[in-house]
Amino acid sequence: MKWNLSLVTCIILIFLYHQPVFSITHSEEQNHWFLTVGSGIQFPDFPANMKVVNSYENPPTYNLDLYSINNSNSAILTLVGGKRWQNKRLLVPSYSLGIFWQYIFNNKINGQVSQYSLPEMTNYVYRLNINSNIILVSGKMNLVQYQKLFPYIQGGIGAAFNNISNYEEVPFLGIIPRVSPNFGNTIINKFAFNIGAGIDLQLSPQWILSAGYLYQDINSIHSNPGQETWRNDVLSLGSLHCNELLAMLTFVI
Amino acid sequence: MSRELIMRYFWAMVYFTLGFGSTFADNPIDVTLTPRMGLPAKSVIGTKYTAAYTFTNNLSIPKKIHLYPSTTGSGFDYDGICNNITLAPKGKKGNSCTTYIQFQSSSAGFAKFELTLRYDKNIIHLLPPFINDLSTNSTPLCALTPYPTDYQVPEPTFDPNYVWSFVSAPSLHPMKISLLTQTIVPKLAPGFIFNTPYTFSSNSNYGQTGSIMADNDGNPIWFRPLDNVSLMNADFRVQSLYGSPVLTFWQGTTATPPAYTNLPAGASEPGACFYILDNHYNVIQTISAFNGFVSDQHEFLITPRNTALFFGTQVVPMDLSSYKGPKHGAIHNYSIQEVDLATNQLIFFWDALEHIPLSSTKVPAATAEQSNNVWDPYHLNSIGLIEGSNDILFSSRNTWTIYRLNKSTGKFVWRLVGDGKGDFSIPNNHAHFSWQHDARILSENIISMFDDNCCENGDNVPPGTPYSHGLVLRLDFTKMVAKLQRSYYHDPNVNTSSQGNTQNLNNGNKFLGFGSEGYFTEYTAEGNTKNTSSDNVLYSAQMPGNNMSYRSFRNIWVGQPDYPPSIVVDIANNNSITVYASWNGATEVAKWQVYAGNQPTSLSLISSAPKLEFETAMNIGSGSWTFFQIKALNNKGEVIGVSMIVTA
Numbered sequence: 001m002k003w004n005l006s007l008v009t010c011i012i013l014i015f016l017y018h019q020p021v022f023s024i025t026h027s028e029e030q031n032h033w034f035l036t037v038g039s040g041i042q043f044p045d046f047p048a049n050m051k052v053v054n055s056y057e058n059p060p061t062y063n064l065d066l067y068s069i070n071n072s073n074s075a076i077l078t079l080v081g082g083k084r085w086q087n088k089r090l091l092v093p094s095y096s097l098g099i100f101w102q103y104i105f106n107n108k109i110n111g112q113v114s115q116y117s118l119p120e121m122t123n124y125v126y127r128l129n130i131n132s133n134i135i136l137v138s139g140k141m142n143l144v145q146y147q148k149l150f151p152y153i154q155g156g157i158g159a160a161f162n163n164i165s166n167y168e169e170v171p172f173l174g175i176i177p178r179v180s181p182n183f184g185n186t187i188i189n190k191f192a193f194n195i196g197a198g199i200d201l202q203l204s205p206q207w208i209l210s211a212g213y214l215y216q217d218i219n220s221i222h223s224n225p226g227q228e229t230w231r232n233d234v235l236s237l238g239s240l241h242c243n244e245l246l247a248m249l250t251f252v253i
Numbered sequence: 254m255s256r257e258l259i260m261r262y263f264w265a266m267v268y269f270t271l272g273f274g275s276t277f278a279d280n281p282i283d284v285t286l287t288p289r290m291g292l293p294a295k296s297v298i299g300t301k302y303t304a305a306y307t308f309t310n311n312l313s314i315p316k317k318i319h320l321y322p323s324t325t326g327s328g329f330d331y332d333g334i335c336n337n338i339t340l341a342p343k344g345k346k347g348n349s350c351t352t353y354i355q356f357q358s359s360s361a362g363f364a365k366f367e368l369t370l371r372y373d374k375n376i377i378h379l380l381p382p383f384i385n386d387l388s389t390n391s392t393p394l395c396a397l398t399p400y401p402t403d404y405q406v407p408e409p410t411f412d413p414n415y416v417w418s419f420v421s422a423p424s425l426h427p428m429k430i431s432l433l434t435q436t437i438v439p440k441l442a443p444g445f446i447f448n449t450p451y452t453f454s455s456n457s458n459y460g461q462t463g464s465i466m467a468d469n470d471g472n473p474i475w476f477r478p479l480d481n482v483s484l485m486n487a488d489f490r491v492q493s494l495y496g497s498p499v500l501t502f503w504q505g506t507t508a509t510p511p512a513y514t515n516l517p518a519g520a521s522e523p524g525a526c527f528y529i530l531d532n533h534y535n536v537i538q539t540i541s542a543f544n545g546f547v548s549d550q551h552e553f554l555i556t557p558r559n560t561a562l563f564f565g566t567q568v569v570p571m572d573l574s575s576y577k578g579p580k581h582g583a584i585h586n587y588s589i590q591e592v593d594l595a596t597n598q599l600i601f602f603w604d605a606l607e608h609i610p611l612s613s614t615k616v617p618a619a620t621a622e623q624s625n626n627v628w629d630p631y632h633l634n635s636i637g638l639i640e641g642s643n644d645i646l647f648s649s650r651n652t653w654t655i656y657r658l659n660k661s662t663g664k665f666v667w668r669l670v671g672d673g674k675g676d677f678s679i680p681n682n683h684a685h686f687s688w689q690h691d692a693r694i695l696s697e698n699i700i701s702m703f704d705d706n707c708c709e710n711g712d713n714v715p716p717g718t719p720y721s722h723g724l725v726l727r728l729d730f731t732k733m734v735a736k737l738q739r740s741y742y743h744d745p746n747v748n749t750s751s752q753g754n755t756q757n758l759n760n761g762n763k764f765l766g767f768g769s770e771g772y773f774t775e776y777t778a779e780g781n782t783k784n785t786s787s788d789n790v791l792y793s794a795q796m797p798g799n800n801m802s803y804r805s806f807r808n809i810w811v812g813q814p815d816y817p818p819s820i821v822v823d824i825a826n827n828n829s830i831t832v833y834a835s836w837n838g839a840t841e842v843a844k845w846q847v848y849a850g851n852q853p854t855s856l857s858l859i860s861s862a863p864k865l866e867f868e869t870a871m872n873i874g875s876g877s878w879t880f881f882q883i884k885a886l887n888n889k890g891e892v893i894g895v896s897m898i899v900t901a
Contacts, residue, residue: 055373172278
């Protein structure tokens with residue numbers, strides 16, 4: 001479903017480009033390299049909790065420890081570089097193709113561990129760090145031009161390098177502490193894609209200010225196995241989707 | 254807002270959350286440790302310590318627990334009874350299990366015991382790990398071995414008619430006493446009877462030497478045996494240290510012929526010391542005399558300032574020919590020493606030889622020939638405090654004198670000599686005293702003592718020697734006269750050749766130990782006379798054979814041992830099961846309960862019985878139980894002690 005959506009987007013872009021109403025002569029189309037820098041905020045869509053099996057001999061739901069998730073939103077840094085084509089058409093006045101790189105800053109996930117899925121045995125507070133590097137082949141197309149405003153759509157496919165690290169847990173007062181499962185650090189690379197829309201403001205022929213929304217799928221995130229008795233268990237966030245708000249500045253070379 | 258401030262608020266929120274959240278936190282398996290701090294970090298060699306972990310299942314499902322011990326060094330005894338046990342769900346019988354760890358070190362060193370609990374995937378290293386480091390700052394034991402002798406001292410006698418033996422405490426063999434007189438108990442002062450049984454080295458002691466606390470019927474309450482008949486205790490009683498009751502006693506070898514003739518009879522051999530124990534029977538301090546003196550058995554007195562007054566003795570070579578003694582002789586000198594118990598610093602020292610003329614002794618110097626040419630001219634034997642004064646009162650047996658000493662000046666305030674030739678005249682012969690012990694000031698002008706009246710030579714009691722008795726004198730400081738106030742004679746009258754004491758009880762009664770005669774007796778305040786010796790005797794008992802005690806006391810005491818009760822289960826040939834229960838030193842036990850079952854986590858109450866003697870035997874009939882445990886209850890029905898779980 002994920003990559004089908006991006007494939008459809010690309011197909012639509014290519015179709016539109018070849019439609020007569022959008023065609024222009026080569027002599028009217030200019031192409032330039034561009035560099036975009038942007039930052040924003042990411043709103044990850046985490047699950048309500050993670051589950052770890054504490055024993056295969058316990059009946060459900062006693063067989064699971066629940067790790068609640070209290071996530072904070074992350075800051076993001078985006079860089080895009082590539083080629084931009086622009087013309088004087090009313091529709092699709094410009095489009096670009098490039099390499100999209102985004103860094104999602106450390107998202108310190110924390111929550112509580114309810115042993116045996118029992119609220120009265122919510123015995124530990126845990127913390128976990130997550131960050132991601134996303135590299136995509138990304139395309140962007142401005143749809144129309146209205147004075148200096150250019151609404152756009154964009155999409156990209158590529159890979160996410162998801163890093164999970166620094167698991168630690170602290171017992172509540174009165175709890176006899178266990179040896180921490182100490183779920184391991186890992187970097188996982190997974191298929192990722194994004195799709196979004198926004199609006200460009202042409203400040204000058206060379207400077208473009210953008211504000212937009214991006215839906216991003218960076219695939220699954222899970223830790224390495226824990227230690228000792230937890231060596232067959234991982235903390236898994238499942239498949240992670242994010243909503244992002246971005247502000248970007250493009251320099252057209 | 255600075256970053257530092259932000260981080261402070263963050264951690265404050267974390268800890269607040271941890272604390273607040275703890276109201277919802279519950280251990281799946283709860284672990285409690287008894288006592289709370291477990292085994293002591295520093296232990297005393299030879300003393301046994303016990304700690305117990307109790308595991309309780311708080312889940313609504315059964316839960317199997319696994320325990321993994323790890324030991325460094327030696328001395329630990331872990332019963333492992335809760336390993337691989339399945340605890341029943343919360344609220345169900347069998348949802349908890351208790352495992353015991355005992356520790357007894359035989360030498361200095363380092364030892365460590367750790368227990369790890371595992372249930373499901375949870376691993377918990379139980380705290381504290383028991384770490385015992387005897388190499389630094391441990392409470393040193395002392396006087397653990399007797400003074401050497403080539404003489405074959407008779408081994409103790411364990412005749413069951415005169416000596417106790419217990420199934421549940423097989424290492425304890427205290428003497429039995431004979432009850433001579435016992436009145437209606439409410440007239441007696443409250444408290445247990447304290448003795449330190451031993452005998453002269455030519456005799457066999459009945460039972461083990463040591464310190465014994467017994468009730469009025471002679472049932473042992475607490476007994477601390479010594480493992481050699483030439484090692485003994487003396488002056489065993491309850492005192493107060495830092496506001497808490499403690500047990501104190503002297504431990505060492507008392508020189509008695511024929512085994513020990515290097516010193517005068519009754520002297521303390523080198524290597525002796527004093528012990529202080531708390532109400533859990535843990536040794537909290539040992540004290541030895543300073544300046545090369547030997548810790549003397551006659552007195553160890555803790556003062557309200559938490560200092561200790563005691564005697565130290567020393568052999569001082571001296572030409573005794575001018576005293577008609579051996580030329581190459583020596584004096585058995587005494588010192589009065591005072592130690593600050595908090596710092597173990599010597600704060601007062603007074604030398605008898607520097608202050609008491611040798612001419613005042615009643616013991617000829619020629620007697621030194623019986624004891625390696627060591628003359629015993631003084632034989633100091635008691636130190637008493639004088640309320641509201643820095644003066645002390647001490648008794649010198651061999652000068653027949655009781656001295657009041659000003660500690661600040663080191664000089665005598667007055668001397669009370671038993672024949673009336675001191676600072677006080679004693680016109681009444683019945684008020685004369687000699688060879689006395691245990692002089693105490695009861696008020697400014699009232700003095701009590703134990704008047705032995707005997708003898709220069711304990712083996713030879715001259716005819717007509719007055720009988721030994723407790724004596725109370727009233728001093729007239731205007732006329733400098735000492736008059737008879739009260740006397741306390743034994744029925745029948747006796748001559749005590751050595752030792753003895755007169756204890757003044759809070760209700761006015763007097764408790765006397767008759768030293769070498771082995772009697773101990775309680776009187777009303779009125780006392781009696783030589784001719785009315787059966788009057789006003791509330792209690793009288795006698796030790797077996799030649800057993801004696803330097804002093805006898807009646808003291809109130811509440812003992813709460815750290816170690817658990819002892820249990821032994823015996824199955825007779827006809828499958829009848831008898832459970833033996835005892836708890837050495839526990840004074841609050843009123844009742845025993847016996848629990849039994851086929852799983853250590855599932856024991857049921859089988860039987861109960863009142864605790865009447867040191868050991869209680871409970872026959873619980875025939876049954877197929879495998880595991881047994883006893884619980885001690887006080888008179889409110891509260892469980893105050895639980896034994897280890899044992900198998901038959």
